[in-house]
Each structure stands twice: as structure tokens, then as C-alpha cells.
Amino acid sequence: MSAFSCRTLRLVALALLCAPVLVYAITVEDLYETSQPVEGSQDAAFVEALKTVVVKVSGRRDAPERLGAALGNARQLVQRYGITQENVLQVGFDDRSVDRLLTEAGLPIWGRERPSTLVAVALDELGGVWLSHELPPEDKERLSFAASRRGLPLQWVSLDARDESFLTMGEGAAAALLQLAQRNGANAVLLGRGSRNGALRWVLATSDGLIQSTGTYEDAVDATADHFAKLFATEASSLSRVNVQVSGLADLDAYAATLNYLESMTLVRSVAVREVVGDTIRFELAIRGSPQTLQRAIALDHRLVPVETSSLAARGTAAAANVDLAFRYQP
Helix, strand or coil: CCCCCHHHHHHHHHHHHHCCCCCCCEECCCCCEEEEECCCCHHHHHHHHHHHHHHHHHCCCCHHHHHHHHHHHHHHHEEEEEECCCCEEEEEECHHHHHHHHHHCCCEECCCEECCEEEEEEEHHHCCCEECCCCCHHHHHHHHHHHHCCCCCEECCCCCHHHHCCCCCCCCHHHHHHHHHHHCCCCEEEEEEECCCCCEEEEEEECCEEEEEEECHHHHHHHHHHHHHHHHCEECCCEEEEEEEEECCCCHHHHHHHHHHHHHCCCEEEEEEEEEECCEEEEEEEEECCHHHHHHHHHCCCCEEEECHHHHHHCCCCCHHHCCEEEEECC
């Protein structure tokens, strides 16, 4: 049995139950922007920049290959750009144009609201001590650069002696670090051990369990982004309608906060109020993707706490049969 066993999975679940729920999704504002050195023609630099952006936005590393010749129209999708004194192209693409390009190619779109991942690494060169915020700048920059090219938010924290006592590659380490991540507002933890010049052993701990891999910093970031993209990226070619019930909306401020939050989500295309009963409101949402994808996206944030829809019917809640997802507002 591996070091990360079924017992570890149970500890992960226990950590999720015991940890304070202070988790926020990170809104990635620069998904449609990138910097690209101009090594040949500017046209070629625009194409390379668009390749980076479509990978970030779709969550798919094969997006450039799937788009093929359509990448040649990169300049037509540009919203703004500039060239630095170091001959680096800084470009922002029009988000609607990029989304349309991906949709026409049958590729998904991964919204701006993304899980934040706390990172801790134990390097052989540094005595195998677990480091996060204290990791040498060159290592943090390498991980951060790889993450920025995938639109993956990373978090770095200062680890104290108590934390370090739990950070081993043995049983329970992932659960302990996941609990630490949640206390710092992260959604997941990426744990790596080894040499920076070789292949490190990595564990990604999320609320869905553990994923193990081996590779470089860049490999670990790619594997993490690939995992989250499978969960949160959605096909944009069709819309589905979902009835979402939210209770605990006791005043106008709570209603406005909930409505603004739902409308701000990338995969939500429209929101309509269908029923109001006391402090409970049933919204009808037009979304990209499935109700399960919406539920996962909402779970990244602390504002709405899930409620089992089966319990609504048991309590005789009005219109329970018309509810796909139910939540309780948490100020």
C-alpha cells in the first residue's frame, strides 16, 4: 500500500469537516492577457501569445493544435498591445472573440473563478525542510511562471514549527496540509519532495481526494491545472437551465449580494427570480455546463452553503420538486 493510502483519504475528509470554512475562489483577471518575447516577426509573436491564452482559457494543453490555422488570425482578436524596450510583446485579447474561437472549435471554456492551490516543497538541496513562503525566489518564480501560463492561482504561506511537524510524506501529511490550506483560504494543496534538478514526487490534495505524480515543477503545475480544468471547464455551445434555491436571505443586502454573486460567475449567462417565500428565493439560471459543474464552482467560495434537495421535500418546502440545487446564504 502506498504512503498515501485509504486512511489518508479519510483524514482528508476529516480535515475538510473540521477546518473552518473560510475559502474563497480566486478571480483570475488576466486570463486573456500574456507577454511574449518577439524573436522573429511581430505576427509570429501574436500567434504564440494567442496559443498561451487559449490554453489558459480552455484549460486544454492541446488547444493550439485543435485550433490549427485559425491561430493565424491572432491580430484580429487583439484588444490592446504594446512592445517593451526589451522587445517583449504585451497583449490583451478580446475575451468574447477568444471564447467564440474556442466554441467554434468545440473546445471548453474555463471561467475566471478558479481554485487556489497552496504550495509546499521539501528540496533535498535545502535539507528536505518543508518550505512555502520561505522557498527560494528562483523556485517560487519558476512555479509561479508555470502557473501563470495556465491561469492557476497559487498561494504561499509561512509554516511554523507545529505545521512542519505534520508535513512529511507519510500517512496524514496531505490531510494536515489541506487543513492548513483551508485555514489560509485555499481550495487545495500541492505537496512536492525531491531535487529541483530532477523529478520530484508530488501529491495534489483536494476535496475529491489525492492525485500522485512525478516530475518537474512545470509537470506538477500542468497536472494540477489539467485536473481542475476537467472539473470546471464547460462546453459553451449550449445552455442549460438550473433552478437554484437560496435560503437565509433575510434582507435586501443579502439578496443583492447573492444576485450579484450569481451574475458574476463566468459560467452563468443569466439569472431570473422565479419565486420568493419568506427568506427563500428560487432563481432560474441559464448556465454553460451541468448543474454539477455549477455546484462545484459555487463550492469554491464560502458564500453559499449546500443544502440537500431531498431534505427540502421532507420538510415540505414549497416548490421543492422544481429545485435542482439548494443553498443557504452565509454572510
